[in-house]
Amino acid sequence: MSSVLYDVPGPKARLRNVVYTIVFLAVLGLVAFWVLSALADKNQLSADKWSPFATDSRVWTTYLLPGLVETLKAAALSILIALPLGAALGIGRLSDHRWVRVPVGAVVEFFRAIPVLLLMMFSSAVYAAYTPISSDFRPLYAVVTGLVLYNASVIAEVVRAGVLSLPRGQGDAAVALGMRKGQTMLYVLLPQAVTVMLPALVSQLVVIVKDTALGGAMLGFGELLSQNRQITANYGANTIATFTVIALIYIVINALLTRLAALLEKRLRQGRKSAATKTVVVPVVDVGSA
Amino acid sequence: MFDFLDSGQYDLLGAFWVTAQLALYSAIGSLVWGTVLTAMRVSPVPLMRGFGTAYVNVVRNTPLTVVIVACSFVLDQTLAITLGGEDFKETGFRLAVLGLTAYTGTFVCEALRSGINTVPAGQAEAARALGMSFTQVLTAIVLPQAFRAAVTPLANVIIALTKNTTVAAAIGAAEAALLMREMIENEAQALFTVFALFAFGFIVLTLPTGLILGWAAKRLAVKR
Numbered sequence: 222m223s224s225v226l227y228d229v230p231g232p233k234a235r236l237r238n239v240v241y242t243i244v245f246l247a248v249l250g251l252v253a254f255w256v257l258s259a260l261a262d263k264n265q266l267s268a269d270k271w272s273p274f275a276t277d278s279r280v281w282t283t284y285l286l287p288g289l290v291e292t293l294k295a296a297a298l299s300i301l302i303a304l305p306l307g308a309a310l311g312i313g314r315l316s317d318h319r320w321v322r323v324p325v326g327a328v329v330e331f332f333r334a335i336p337v338l339l340l341m342m343f344s345s346a347v348y349a350a351y352t353p354i355s356s357d358f359r360p361l362y363a364v365v366t367g368l369v370l371y372n373a374s375v376i377a378e379v380v381r382a383g384v385l386s387l388p389r390g391q392g393d394a395a396v397a398l399g400m401r402k403g404q405t406m407l408y409v410l411l412p413q414a415v416t417v418m419l420p421a422l423v424s425q426l427v428v429i430v431k432d433t434a435l436g437g438a439m440l441g442f443g444e445l446l447s448q449n450r451q452i453t454a455n456y457g458a459n460t461i462a463t464f465t466v467i468a469l470i471y472i473v474i475n476a477l478l479t480r481l482a483a484l485l486e487k488r489l490r491q492g493r494k495s496a497a498t499k500t501v502v503v504p505v506v507d508v509g510s511a
Numbered sequence: 512m513f514d515f516l517d518s519g520q521y522d523l524l525g526a527f528w529v530t531a532q533l534a535l536y537s538a539i540g541s542l543v544w545g546t547v548l549t550a551m552r553v554s555p556v557p558l559m560r561g562f563g564t565a566y567v568n569v570v571r572n573t574p575l576t577v578v579i580v581a582c583s584f585v586l587d588q589t590l591a592i593t594l595g596g597e598d599f600k601e602t603g604f605r606l607a608v609l610g611l612t613a614y615t616g617t618f619v620c621e622a623l624r625s626g627i628n629t630v631p632a633g634q635a636e637a638a639r640a641l642g643m644s645f646t647q648v649l650t651a652i653v654l655p656q657a658f659r660a661a662v663t664p665l666a667n668v669i670i671a672l673t674k675n676t677t678v679a680a681a682i683g684a685a686e687a688a689l690l691m692r693e694m695i696e697n698e699a700q701a702l703f704t705v706f707a708l709f710a711f712g713f714i715v716l717t718l719p720t721g722l723i724l725g726w727a728a729k730r731l732a733v734k735r
Contacts, residue, residue, distance in 0.1 A: 225635040226653065227555045227645040234555070241556045249562070259590050334714045336674040338688050343706040346695045350702060431574035438576045438681035439692070446577055449584070460589045464581045468573050475572035510671055 260461055270459035274466050277456075284452050288437075288445040289470060295361060295433045295444065299368035300426055306369065307376025312406055314381050325377075332374040337510070338435050341367030345440055360443070364436035368429055375428075379421045383414035420486040427475045427482075428510045434471075445470060515698045526690040527712050533607060533676040533686055534716070538669050540612035545619025546654070552624065555645055563620070571617040575678050578614050582606040583682035600685045607679035611672065618668045626661030627653060631735070659731040666724030670717050687712060 230238060260266050273280045313325035332340070345363035348354050354362055387410060395405040436442030445467055452463045516523065551563035570578070586592040586609075587602055594609065596602030630653050638652040658665075677688035691709045698705060 224553060224555070225632045225639075226553055226648055228639060230555060238556050242558045245556065245558055245562070263589055263591075265589065331710070331714075334674075334717050335710050336677040336688065336713060338677040338680070339691060339706070339709055339713070342688070342692055342695060343702075346699070346702050350699060427572070431572075431576075434574035434576035435678065435681075438580055438678075439688075446574070446580065449580075458589075460584050464577070464585055468577055468581070471574055471577060472569055472572045476568065479572065510675070 265459070265461040270457065271462045273456045273459070274462065280452060280456065284448040285445070285466070285470070288443060288448040291361070291442065292430065292433045292444040295364050295368070295436065295442070296426065296430045298365045299372060299429050299433075302365070303369045303372040303376055303429075304422075306373040308380050308411070310373060310377035311380025311384070312411075314377060315384060315406075317402070329374040329377045332370050333378075335371070337367050337371045337432050338439060340370050341436060341440060343367075344370075360436055360440045363440055364433060364442050364444075367436075368432055371432075372425060372429055375425060376422065379418050379425070380411075380414065383418035383421075384410050386417055387413055416489065420482045420489070423478060423482040423485060427478045430474060430478070431471070432510060513704065515694075515701055520697075521690060521694060523690065523708070523712075526685060526687045527716070529604070529684065529686040530673075530676050530712075531716065533604065533611065533679055533684065534669075534673040536608045537611035537615060537672055537676070540608060541615035541619050541668075541672065542665075544612055544616035545623060548616055548620040549623040549627070549654075550649060552620065553627065553649070567617045567620055570614060571621075573614075575610070575614050575675055576681060579607055579610040579678050580681055582610040587682075599683050603679065603683040604685075607676070607682060607684045611675060611679070615668060615672045615675070618671070619665065622661045622664035622668055623654075623657055625664060626657035626659075629660040630656045656733055659733055662724060662728035662731055666721060666728065669724070670720055673717050673720065674713065 228234070257266065264270075310325055310329055313321050314329060316322045316325070341363050344366035345359060348359050348362055348366075349356075384406075391409055391413065392405055395409040400409070433442070433444050434446040437444040437447035441447070449460075449463045449467060453460050456463075515521075548563050548567060551559040552567070554560060554563075583603065583606055587606060593602040594605040596605045634652055634656065635648055638648045643651070676686060679686055680688035680692065683689070687709055691705060694705045695702060
C-alpha cells in the first residue's frame with residue numbers, strides 16, 4: 222500500500238477490510254435495487270424504451286448528432302474568440318501603465334464574478350433588441366457571447382499566471398538584447414507561457430463544453446441536452462434512457478479532454494526536467510463552473 | 512431609471528434571498544458529501560476507493576445543467592420523488608439543492624484531496640506510530656490540517672457554487688436568474704439597468720465570501 226494514512230494490513234485488518242467491503246457492497250446493492258425497482262415501477266426499464274438508441278439510427282442522425290454538433294460548434298467558437306481576447310486582457314493586466322492595468326483588471330474581475338447564465342440571457346436580450354440577427358441564430362450568438370465574456374476573463378488570469386511563472390531572467394535577457402516591451406512579450410514571454418499554461422487551457426475547454434448546456438435549458442439553443450424533449454416525445458417517454466445516453470456523451474467528451482490535459486501536463490513536466498531552470502506548470506483550476 | 516421597481520411587481524430581495532438559501536444549503540450539503548467522498552477515496556478498502564473515484568470522475572464531467580434538469584425530469588416527473596416539496600417552485604428548490612450538492616461535492620472532494628497532499632507524511636506516520644487507527648488518523652490528525660490548507664480552494668468552490676445556483680432557474684426555483692428573465696421580458700426598455708442590478712447582486716453575494724474566506728485562509732494556514 223502506498224498510502225501513509227494506514228499500515229500495510231495484517232491478518233486482522235485484512236479481515237476487517239473484507240467485512241467493510243461486504244457491508245459497502247450490500248449498501249450499494251440495496252441502493253441499486255431500490256433505484257431499479259423504482260424505475261421498473263414506472264416502466265422505464267422495458268426494452269422498447271432503450272432499444273431505439275441501439276437499433277434506430279434516426280435517434281442519432283435526427284436528434285443526438287445534430288445536437289452534439291451544435292454543442293461542439295458553440296464550444297469551438299467560444300474558445301477561438303476567447304483565447305485571443307483573454308490573452309489581450311491578460312497582457313493588459315500586466316501592463317506597466319496604470320491606466321491600462323486598472324480598467325482591464327476591473328473588467329476581468331467583473332466578468333468573473335457574474336454567473337455565465339446572466340451573461341447569456343443579457344446578451345440574448347441585447348441581440349433581440351438592438352441587432353437584426355434572426356431568432357434562429359440568436360441563441361447560438363447569445364451562448365457564444367456569454368461564454369466568451371466569462372472565459373476570456375478566466376483565460377486572462379491563466380495567461381497572467383503563466384507569464385508570471387516564467388523565470389525573471391527571460392524578460393531581463395530580452396530587454397538586454399534591446400527588444401521593445403511588445404517584442405519581449407510577443408516573442409519571448411508569451412510563447413513560453415503558452416506551453417506552460419496549455420493544460421489549464423485544455424481543461425477550460427471542459428468548462429466551456431459543460432456550460433453550453435445552459436443555453437439549451439434556458440435560451441432554446443438546440444444543443445445536445447435540449448434534444449431530450451424531442452426524443453422523449455417521439456420514442457414513448459423514455460426519460461431515463463435519454464438522459465443516460467446524453468449524460469454519457471458529455472462524460473466521454475469531457476473525460477477525453479481531461480485525459481488530454483493530464484497528458485500534456487505530464488509531458489511538460491518531463492520535457493522540462495533536462496532544463497537547468499525549474500519551471501512551474503500553471504495548475505489546472507476547475508472549481509466547478511456549471 | 513429604477514421606477515419599474517416601485518410597482519411592487521418584482522420581489523428582488525426575495526429572489527436573492529432564495530439564491531442565498533440555495534447557496535447556503537448546497538454549501539453545507541456538498542461540504543459533508545465531499546468529505547465523505549474524500550474519506551472513501553483515501554480509505555484502505557479498495558471498493559470504497561473505486562466507488563469514490565468513479566463517482567467523482569462521472570459527476571464532475573457531467574454538465575451541472577444536465578444534473579439539475581435530470582433531477583427535475585427523472586426524479587420529479589418520472590419517478591414522482593418531490594422530496595416533500597408541495598408545489599412546483601418548492602420542489603424545484605429542493606431538487607436543485609440535491610443536484611447542486613451531488614455536483615459540488617466532487618469539487619469539494621478534489622479541494623480536500625489537494626489539502627491532504629499538503630499535510631506532511633510525518634504527521635500521519637507519527638499518528639500511526641502512536642497506534643491510531645485509520646479513522647483516528649484521518650479525523651483527528653489529517654483532515655483538520657487538510658481543511659485549513661484547503662480553505663482557499665474551498666472558497667473558490669463555494670464562490671463557483673453561488674454562481675451556479677442560477678442553473679436552478681432551469682427547473683423553476685424562484686431565484687435571481689428566473690426573476691431576471693421575467694424582468695428582461697417585461698421591462699425591455701430598462702434592459703441595461705436590470706442587468707446591472709443583478710450583476711451587482713451577485714457581486715454583493717460573492718465578494719464578501721471571497722474576502723472573508725481569504726482572511727480565514729490566512730488566519731488558519733498551518734505555519735510550516
